[in-house]
Amino acid sequence: MDEARTQLSGRCLCGAVTIRVAGAHDPRPGACHCRMCQRWSGGLFLCFEAAADAVSADGPVTRYRSSGFSERAFCGVCGSNLWMRDLESESPYELMPGLFDAARDWPLRSEIYTDTAMASVRLKGEHARATRAEYEARHRHVEGGA
Numbered sequence: 001m002d003e004a005r006t007q008l009s010g011r012c013l014c015g016a017v018t019i020r021v022a023g024a025h026d027p028r029p030g031a032c033h034c035r036m037c038q039r040w041s042g043g044l045f046l047c048f049e050a051a052a053d054a055v056s057a058d059g060p061v062t063r064y065r066s067s068g069f070s071e072r073a074f075c076g077v078c079g080s081n082l083w084m085r086d087l088e089s090e091s092p093y094e095l096m097p098g099l100f101d102a103a104r105d106w107p108l109r110s111e112i113y114t115d116t117a118m119a120s121v122r123l124k125g126e127h128a129r130a131t132r133a134e135y136e137a138r139h140r141h142v143e144g145g146a
């Protein structure tokens with residue numbers, strides 16, 4: 001990951017959850033169009049990576065075990081999505097960029113599950129792309145989760 005060391009602060013819609021990123025993170029969100037991310041986000045799922053030891057969160061964080069190896073977290077008051085993360089303690093956070101004002105100017109890094117994207121969500125530009133088959137050949141994934 002790029003070693004961007006700017007400190008970031010973010011919050012959910014209601015403000016009950018605050019998140020601080022103080023350490024390594026990659027200020028280039030990736031997009032995922034898998035069926036799980038579509039259901040969870042309502043359409044387009046965006047996240048950026050931050051090292052586990054860089055992230056701290058306060059407030060009513062609620063966790064949902066979305067697969068055998070990962071969790072998705074959201075605010076227990078307003079329901080804003082916060083992050084997705086593998087369960088190992090050293091795993092990086094995949095944080096929702098919309099929580100952070102600083103994310104406004106960040107470029108898109110990559111897009112995965114491009115072949116299951118909804119017709120209403122087609123992303124232009126020169127970022128890296130992978131279909132479901134291309135992604136699943138290289139990464140741990142949920143069987144039938146697309």
Ligand SMILES: [Zn+2]
Pocket residue numbers: 012013014015016017075076077078079080
């Ligand atoms: Zn909230």
Ligand SMILES: [Zn+2]
Pocket residue numbers: 032033034035036037038045
């Ligand atoms: Zn996904």
